[in-house]
Amino acid sequence: MKVAFLGLGNMGSNMARNLLKSGQSLIAYNRTQSRAEALRGEGAAVAASPAEAAAAADVVITMLADDAALEDVIFGKGQVLHTLRPDALHISMSTISVALSARLDEAHRQKKQTYVAAPVFGRPEAAAAARLFIVAAGQSAVLDRCQPLFSAMGQRTFIVGEKASNANLVKLTGNFMITTVIESLAEAFALTRKSGIEPHEFLEIMTETLFGAPVYRTYGKMLADDKLQPPGFKLPLGLKDNRLVMAAAEAAAVPLPLASLVHDRFVAAIAQGLGEEDWAAMARVSYRNAGL
């Protein structure tokens, strides 16, 4: 099976490397070509364009920055949609909109190609350690075919059914839930700090009792340490994902007041110069509103 891997950022490079390690034959492409070249030494072929990579592949995996980047690469003139063989498969793994995923599903179907959505949970360290969580949706037989690839990149795969875009919805909803945890911690810290309670002590009580989940430990520690640099996930990317979940919710006619609140926090954070920090920096808006 020949795999074309498009998009070699902090996540993609690590994922591609794990595919190579597992013995896959890989054709790498990245806009900034040096990142693709870096994989050549590890056995990857390097393509000059997405179209070229796709033409030679049984499977194309995309891990690009955003909807616009993915649209260009797939729908652009002479691009992947036109060079990918019938029967070949596109696995879309980056965090994209529900609407784009549905559109890709339809477009590939028209071309007799196959499409699977398989976005991931996990930061670059998890990608490097092949510890990602993969949320996949698509035809059951096709997902079976993908499993060796998923196993090379992640610790566990969750299947959410046949409708590909539902995998994207789950991913976006999960990210939404993370932001509500950050906001909840932010308000809790604002209140307890202002009353003289040391944040790490407060956090320990919470994580040792009811809130003992990775998301509380990770973001709780970042906020208690007030250490938001270097960003693991930049704040404007958080705003982007918030926009995607709100768009999906609007399309489904589901109000999400918590997402609206988080949206306002992100916008305020950017207004206050926090655009280069980790997305957890939205907590500072709560602190400032509390006069801290």
Place this chain on the structure above:
Amino acid sequence: MKVAFLGLGNMGSNMARNLLKSGQSLIAYNRTQSRAEALRGEGAAVAASPAEAAAAADVVITMLADDAALEDVIFGKGQVLHTLRPDALHISMSTISVALSARLDEAHRQKKQTYVAAPVFGRPEAAAAARLFIVAAGQSAVLDRCQPLFSAMGQRTFIVGEKASNANLVKLTGNFMITTVIESLAEAFALTRKSGIEPHEFLEIMTETLFGAPVYRTYGKMLADDKLQPPGFKLPLGLKDNRLVMAAAEAAAVPLPLASLVHDRFVAAIAQGLGEEDWAAMARVSYRNAGL
């Protein structure tokens, strides 16, 4: 050490029973006397009034319904504040306001009595199993004295410093955080359900990845099952605790927009006839607003 236990509801009865089991000498009081009588067979003495119970005790533990009940029992004419010996100790374990806790601290100090706040996390089952989490604040030497009692009732004690009312603040902030989890799950379920994703499947992905904490498992399951009867914690009690955390936050000049949102949810839930359900029923407001 003689312990007077005031307030034998679902929580208090279980806590008092565990004290008896651990060999404490107990004087029980409850407004509805039958609940005190029930403990007589297990070795408790029964008092006719809080004042009488307190007069004979080294330690008074209160586990009453709300601020008003506690105020009556302590500050009422001829009540506990007046019968408790100097040097005796009041351990306030129910969920009360930060302001009342501070007032109790001051009032007991004036009488040369001692005061400790030690609210708990846990539902009646946890109280029965002596698995409560206890959050205690007060003078360090006094807390040491309390530890055998705490150990008889709970699985672990967290000390938050000398300022008694800070224990109440931590408790209320923890409850606030629980409500934000319920709201977050509610909105996430509304969105995913409306898109055809089965709630238990969605929940499993979340709890097996980033959200693997008891609070997500407990409330996630209740909501996925849509089983909110019998109530473990009635919705109007949730509104009461929300009111307490908002009052504490207002006094400290800390805005808590998430608490405001949850407040509006609770009020809507009551308006829609959900006042007899578990507090997780506030999720139904999200579902209805989504047309589900």
Place this chain on the structure above:
Amino acid sequence: MKVAFLGLGNMGSNMARNLLKSGQSLIAYNRTQSRAEALRGEGAAVAASPAEAAAAADVVITMLADDAALEDVIFGKGQVLHTLRPDALHISMSTISVALSARLDEAHRQKKQTYVAAPVFGRPEAAAAARLFIVAAGQSAVLDRCQPLFSAMGQRTFIVGEKASNANLVKLTGNFMITTVIESLAEAFALTRKSGIEPHEFLEIMTETLFGAPVYRTYGKMLADDKLQPPGFKLPLGLKDNRLVMAAAEAAAVPLPLASLVHDRFVAAIAQGLGEEDWAAMARVSYRNAGL
């Protein structure tokens, strides 16, 4: 008709003075007695206590700072409730809670006294000019009796029915609506100012087209001038009234998300040191969140 006037702050002094001008026989009382003495020269008698004032009166008008002050004066030991004659009338004109108004109604009824709620719209200048708007509720025949007094103090009286506390609800709801106008202007100014549009020019377009109401002109000008000193109505009083409308709404099981938002703004404003400014200063929270 002998009128006892209790509470001679910025509003009350002006109202009492207008009653004197209209020829009413007046007994004045104020906690800080100098404010009552100031009216002696204009023909008022001065009472040493509310009880004394009430004992001699056919009508008691109260215009006190808040619920607590009014409760003391009416329900306190030996106070107005006990000295007011049967058949005498209490007109409650300050902004108080719906619950207290209902409680007063009941208490006076028990004593065969009469009670009317008649809160007002208008700032001290309007009180001085006898240009207040009076919102009155109570028995129709009693309101007829009150009309000469109302006419001496206000430009127009609105009757909202027999249930006295509904007048208070209308007053609080009106104040709530004012706060939503301030918040709406604040957000609109934040957005347009940041885009380089001069506030007075923006305001003119709004007030000359769809928003040509006093409330937009008054608060719009204050905000466009950014002149919030001296305060016409201090910010913490705004928070107090917000609390009253939220309590009434909670009692009626009506969620008011706009009131919740305004609540958070007031709290943030106080946290940020704006507690001595006019309540319109809550706009600064919006500006700061926008990085202005």
Place this chain on the structure above:
Amino acid sequence: MKVAFLGLGNMGSNMARNLLKSGQSLIAYNRTQSRAEALRGEGAAVAASPAEAAAAADVVITMLADDAALEDVIFGKGQVLHTLRPDALHISMSTISVALSARLDEAHRQKKQTYVAAPVFGRPEAAAAARLFIVAAGQSAVLDRCQPLFSAMGQRTFIVGEKASNANLVKLTGNFMITTVIESLAEAFALTRKSGIEPHEFLEIMTETLFGAPVYRTYGKMLADDKLQPPGFKLPLGLKDNRLVMAAAEAAAVPLPLASLVHDRFVAAIAQGLGEEDWAAMARVSYRNAGL
């Protein structure tokens, strides 16, 4: 001066007719051609395409449904941008995004054409009566040239400076302010209705005191009558404009929590089947949340 008028919906038809009445030479275009034909009898020429209309014109006025429609007509292959003469003028009068207005400004400048933004306040009746309010921005000399056209369509023109897109921002901000009035009235009605106060009586008190502006009278009456059919402005159009103001605010890094709240209301209203009603129908979401 030859005027091409593109877009003859309920607003555009009335505006075009008023231009004809004032003696302008008009070339009409509408996608559904019958609406253009209807104007032929009143002296208009009819064009087969926007490009054809523009080729013959000194001024093109656009009054189209949304951003997408305007983009097609201007930027589409062989469309207006390419057929409009240098020195000719485009007056964009529909409610469009700030971003599109800025893009049009730049594109026309590149072609040495002139661009003015002049969105309007007013419903179809106001358009018919030439009573629109016009908010215009662009080069001062160009606006002078437009004034006879504006005078034929509106009762008053407000100039907001040279930056064309600022006129769109003012328009969107004004619409935002209208939605906050609807929401404020909705919550106020929910609270007072539930307490037994008749809506028209409540409304009269408000509009006769502090809230005596057209926007309160118009929407207050619609809500008090609970008459939201036929829609003057359909709810999904309100959601669209809300989206535009939120996009502009996000681009300017200005959080608008009131707009977020209104967004959630619109989405809930659509979920609850109110998508065919007037946008004031979002009030029903408040009523339902209050159990009314």
